[in-house]
Amino acid sequence: xxxxxxxxxxxxxxxxxxxxxxxxxxxxxxxxxxxxxxxxxxxxxxxxxxxxxxxxxxxxxxxxxxxxxxxxxxxxxxxxxxxxxxxxxxxxxxxxxxxxxxxxxxxxxxxxxxxxxxxxxxxxxxxxxxxxxxxxxxxxxxxxxxxxxxxxxxxxxxxxxxxxxxxxxxxxxxxxxxxxxxxxxxxxxxxxxxxxxxxxxxx
Amino acid sequence: xxxxxxxxxxxxxxxxxxxxxxxxxxxxxxxxxxxxxxxxxxxxxxxxxxxxxxxxxxxxxxxxxxxxxxxxxxxxxxxxxxxxxxxxxxxxxxxxxxxxxxxxxxxxxxxxxxxxxxxxxxxxxxxxxxxxxxxxxxxxxxxxxxxxxxxxxxxxxxxxxxxxxxxxxxxxxxxxxxxxxxxxxxxxxxxxxxxxxxxxxxx
DNA sequence: ATTTGACCTTTAAATACAAAAAGTCAGTTA
DNA sequence: TAACTGACTTTTTGTATTTAAAGGTCAAAT
Numbered sequence: 047x048x049x050x051x052x053x054x055x056x057x058x059x060x061x062x063x064x065x066x067x068x069x070x071x072x073x074x075x076x077x078x079x080x081x082x083x084x085x086x087x088x089x090x091x092x093x094x095x096x097x098x099x100x101x102x103x104x105x106x107x108x109x110x111x112x113x114x115x116x117x118x119x120x121x122x123x124x125x126x127x128x129x130x131x132x133x134x135x136x137x138x139x140x141x142x143x144x145x146x147x148x149x150x151x152x153x154x155x156x157x158x159x160x161x162x163x164x165x166x167x168x169x170x171x172x173x174x175x176x177x178x179x180x181x182x183x184x185x186x187x188x189x190x191x192x193x194x195x196x197x198x199x200x201x202x203x204x205x206x207x208x209x210x211x212x213x214x215x216x217x218x219x220x221x222x223x224x225x226x227x228x229x230x231x232x233x234x235x236x237x238x239x240x241x242x243x244x245x246x247x248x249x
Numbered sequence: 250x251x252x253x254x255x256x257x258x259x260x261x262x263x264x265x266x267x268x269x270x271x272x273x274x275x276x277x278x279x280x281x282x283x284x285x286x287x288x289x290x291x292x293x294x295x296x297x298x299x300x301x302x303x304x305x306x307x308x309x310x311x312x313x314x315x316x317x318x319x320x321x322x323x324x325x326x327x328x329x330x331x332x333x334x335x336x337x338x339x340x341x342x343x344x345x346x347x348x349x350x351x352x353x354x355x356x357x358x359x360x361x362x363x364x365x366x367x368x369x370x371x372x373x374x375x376x377x378x379x380x381x382x383x384x385x386x387x388x389x390x391x392x393x394x395x396x397x398x399x400x401x402x403x404x405x406x407x408x409x410x411x412x413x414x415x416x417x418x419x420x421x422x423x424x425x426x427x428x429x430x431x432x433x434x435x436x437x438x439x440x441x442x443x444x445x446x447x448x449x450x451x452x
Numbered sequence: 453a454t455t456t457g458a459c460c461t462t463t464a465a466a467t468a469c470a471a472a473a474a475g476t477c478a479g480t481t482a
Numbered sequence: 483t484a485a486c487t488g489a490c491t492t493t494t495t496g497t498a499t500t501t502a503a504a505g506g507t508c509a510a511a512t
Contacts, residue, residue, distance in 0.1 A: 049453090049454095070464090073503080073504055073505085074505070074506095075503090075504075084455075084456065084457090085504090085505085085506090086455070086456060086506095086507095086508095087455055087456080089506075090453090090454065090455070093506095094505075095505070095506090124444075125444075189444075190442075190444060195435075196439065199432065199435050199439065200439075202410075202432060203406060203410065203432075203436060206409045206410045206413040206414075207405070207406065207409045210409040210412055210413050211409075229402065229405060229406075232402050233406060236402065236403075237439060237444050238443065238444045239393075239443060240440070240441065240442060240443015240444070241327075241391045241392075241393060241440050241441045241443070252484090252485095273495090276473055276474085277473075277474070277475095278472090278473070278474095286486090287487065288473090288474085289475095289477095289486070289487060289488085290485075290486055290487080292474090292476095293485065293486065294485095296475095297474080298473095298474070298475090
């Protein structure tokens with residue numbers, strides 16, 4: 047069995063445990079046992095815990111950005127882009143619980159490498175969305191001042207709603223998640239509708 | 250000196266300490282000493298800590314609703330209502346730190362009375378704002394489906410932004426508060442501007 | 453190259469103990 | 483008799499000490 051395959055097996059086991067129990071409540075021995083190894087064998091593939099967590103972070107972040115990319119390829123109407131994004135995030139939230147939260151906050155302190163991945167992922171997400179949104183701005187369908195600023199604000203807002211709820215009661219119940227999703231979608235609806243009526247028509 | 254005056258003095262001292270140090274890090278003895286009393290004398294006026302905290306909560310909530318009321322009396326343009334609300338909340342946040350957060354969350358568990366005040370305050374806030382907003386809906390300046398639902402959503406959103414930031418680092422630095430306020434205001438601007446351009450003019 | 457047993461170090465959990473705070477009340481005081 | 487105190491008990495919180503667990507190293511084995 048090749049080195050990379052073993053690394054993948056370890057990574058999968060680590061993701062399973064870390065997303066379920068969080069970083070502090072997951073030991074290397076447990077992860078190793080999941081793949082029928084000793085801790086020392088595991089440490090041959092990943093030098094230390096930090097490195098393993100960084101790899102987990104990178105993999106999940108990659109999966110997230112890839113999924114987002116696929117979503118954007120669908121070329122949905124502009125509002126549906128954000129509504130789908132919310133559904134997509136729920137999926138990740140349900141799948142990875144604590145890691146989703148830890149990737150959105152500064153919980154994993156003292157890990158410059160992880161912090162870096164986190165930042166890159168956030169920037170990549172905003173960048174992809176901004177690029178997509180600019181298409182609609184070009185077509186005159188929407189008209190925010192600045193695509194990147196606007197996207198960042200919306201992302202920060204729906205993230206803070208999610209984190210706020212997620213931290214209150216980990217793991218949140220299905221009803222609580224439903225409530226969150228409903229709020230996030232209502233916000234997007236409101237953002238697109240706008241509160242004032244006297245809008246100038248550009249088209 | 251009358252009973253009510255002494256109660257007021259105690260309440261003021263309690264508010265000072267509780268808002269600064271939080272519920273857990275404030276003792277009745279300390280509050281009592283602030284007003285040159287013994288703990289037992291204090292407990293003659295407030296039967297137990299719960300009751301004192303409930304009174305503090307009620308007073309601050311009252312102050313909040315009263316301030317909001319005064320703000321609404323100014324009859325500002327609809328968008329400025331929300332922008333002023335954000336400034337007003339910052340003022341309360343700076344003044345009462347921890348209590349503002351504790352009044353917005355379920356930190357003070359096991360205190361049905363306090364929970365009740367909290368809920369009533371939230372409802373009163375949303376109610377007052379909804380009533381004000383309905384004036385503008387009547388004049389055709391804005392057109393949300395439902396005033397109360399819309400107001401509740403906006404309040405939940407700006408609150409979650411505040412709590413999210415406030416919990417990360419209590420007390421937050423001035424720069425962090427400024428950043429929060431800026432985000433909240435940008436969101437309100439966006440809500441009023443709306444993202445789509447093809448708005449129907451009702452007027 | 454990969455894995456392990458034996459080992460050391462650091463961190464986290466459990467324990468017990470001391471200190472502080474909450475809460476009670478008979479009995480002063482004005 | 484309303485307002486308060488001293489002396490007290492109970493509960494909570496903090497701290498110091500120990501113990502267990504987890505992280506991490508390495509020479510030796512496969």
